[in-house]
Amino acid sequence: MRAANGREVVLVGAGHAHLQVLEAWAEASPPELSLTVVVDQPVSVYSGMVPGAVAGDHPLEEALIPVAPLVAAAGGQLRTSPLAGVDPVGRRLFLADGSTVEYRVASLNLGVVDGGTDTPGVPDHVVSARRADRLMDAARAHEDGPIAVVGGGAAGVELAAALAGRGRGPVTVVEAGDRLLPGRGDSVAEAVRDALEARGVEVRLGAAVAEVRAGVVDLSDGRELEAGLVVWAVGAAPPPLLADTPLPLDEDGYLRVRSTLQVVGHPDLFAAGSCASVEGEKLARAGVHAVRQGPVLAGNLEARLSGGRVDPYRPPSDILTLLNLGDGTALGTKWGVSLSGRWVHALKSRIDRRWVRRFRR
Numbered sequence: 001m002r003a004a005n006g007r008e009v010v011l012v013g014a015g016h017a018h019l020q021v022l023e024a025w026a027e028a029s030p031p032e033l034s035l036t037v038v039v040d041q042p043v044s045v046y047s048g049m050v051p052g053a054v055a056g057d058h059p060l061e062e063a064l065i066p067v068a069p070l071v072a073a074a075g076g077q078l079r080t081s082p083l084a085g086v087d088p089v090g091r092r093l094f095l096a097d098g099s100t101v102e103y104r105v106a107s108l109n110l111g112v113v114d115g116g117t118d119t120p121g122v123p124d125h126v127v128s129a130r131r132a133d134r135l136m137d138a139a140r141a142h143e144d145g146p147i148a149v150v151g152g153g154a155a156g157v158e159l160a161a162a163l164a165g166r167g168r169g170p171v172t173v174v175e176a177g178d179r180l181l182p183g184r185g186d187s188v189a190e191a192v193r194d195a196l197e198a199r200g201v202e203v204r205l206g207a208a209v210a211e212v213r214a215g216v217v218d219l220s221d222g223r224e225l226e227a228g229l230v231v232w233a234v235g236a237a238p239p240p241l242l243a244d245t246p247l248p249l250d251e252d253g254y255l256r257v258r259s260t261l262q263v264v265g266h267p268d269l270f271a272a273g274s275c276a277s278v279e280g281e282k283l284a285r286a287g288v289h290a291v292r293q294g295p296v297l298a299g300n301l302e303a304r305l306s307g308g309r310v311d312p313y314r315p316p317s318d319i320l321t322l323l324n325l326g327d328g329t330a331l332g333t334k335w336g337v338s339l340s341g342r343w344v345h346a347l348k349s350r351i352d353r354r355w356v357r358r359f360r361r
């Protein structure tokens with residue numbers, strides 16, 4: 001269908017940034033907005049609460065945000081079919097169900113997919129940290145025996161602590177780099193390592209995974225690690241569909257956007273969160289940037305509709321990191337200072353629950 005009134009906005013993905021756009025438009029939407037939201041699944045998973053669900057702090061349902069009621073509150077239509085392609089010149093989006101959605105202004109907030117999936121054995125023998133439902137099932141089904149968490153970023157660290165807290169076997173974190181939490185300060189990485197080891201988690205640094213077999217992780221130095229459950233929390237990779245579009249990508253395959261979150265060369269197409277690389281910045285692919293980009297994105301989408309001025313996203317110079325340690329405590333770091341305890345866990349829970357509540361309708 002051809003654009004009817006020139007105010008067609010399409011949001012693809014219900015990530016952290018788009019949830020805030022929808023929240024803002026549920027309060028007061030731009031005049032005569034014609035809004036379509038395209039998602040691949042009807043719930044948005046708040047990843048920050050997934051480790052808490054694994055640790056048994058709360059049911060997984062508390063980390064899930066049903067998308068349809070929020071879209072309805074914003075006066076939009078929901079389409080549940082994955083985005084499969086983009087024609088930015090013809091302003092068309094192609095969905096996996098074969099349909100086409102036209103736009104005047106559109107935005108992509110697609111997140112990332114697992115990295116390292118070409119490692120032999122991965123498709124058959126690991127559980128992805130990004131598949132919350134399967135992860136919960138696997139954690140429940142694992143009765144006893146060693147567990148390996150591959151990847152020493154925030155997700156891997158929290159999931160290792162959560163699994164250790166369940167007390168169903170020794171947990172090892174396998175990280176190819178020479179430290180945990182790449183991209184964060186050394187003192188933070190050290191504090192997290194100490195916290196994990198104090199909880200009985202073994203940390204193996206400089207250990208790349210060569211292959212995963214049933215019950216065994218083969219490391220590239222020839223050693224083997226026994227593991228009845230292997231959780232794959234290895235970095236991130238860009239959504240594969242991007243490579244098949246004519247859109248500008250950085251050297252790692254993420255969408256190149258200006259500081260205003262406009263895709264380079266396509267001012268009416270925006271991208272936010274972890275699927276985008278902001279020119280001139282080296283931002284961690286962390287939820288916090290997607291969160292902070294939301295209000296900027298909402299304003300800029302409206303500006304493109306009304307001919308107003310688009311504003312830049314200005315990343316903070318440091319970010320507050322709150323890591324659940326799986327035993328009722330959490331570790332918080334900012335400006336190189338780390339604090340931990342039950343009160344940090346309580347603070348994290350409060351922030352997380354408030355976040356999810358904002359988008360439930």
Ligand SMILES: Cc1cc2nc3c(=O)[nH]c(=O)nc-3n(C[C@H](O)[C@H](O)[C@H](O)COP(=O)(O)OP(=O)(O)OC[C@H]3O[C@@H](n4cnc5c(N)ncnc54)[C@H](O)[C@@H]3O)c2cc1C
Nearest residue numbers: 013014015016040047082083110111155273274286287290
């Ligand atoms: C277990 C775990 C714990 C984490 N903990 C933290 C943490 O404590 N702090 C932190 O900063 N980061 C954390 N992260 C990383 C964080 O989850 C991501 O950086 C963040 O989710 C990225 O947000 P986003 O808005 O870009 O995308 P997401 O929140 O991933 O949202 C992407 C959306 O796009 C949809 N989508 C994807 N593909 C398509 C498609 N083809 N068509 C339509 N829709 C699509 C998805 O369903 C989803 O709605 C964690 C990650 C994991 C896995």
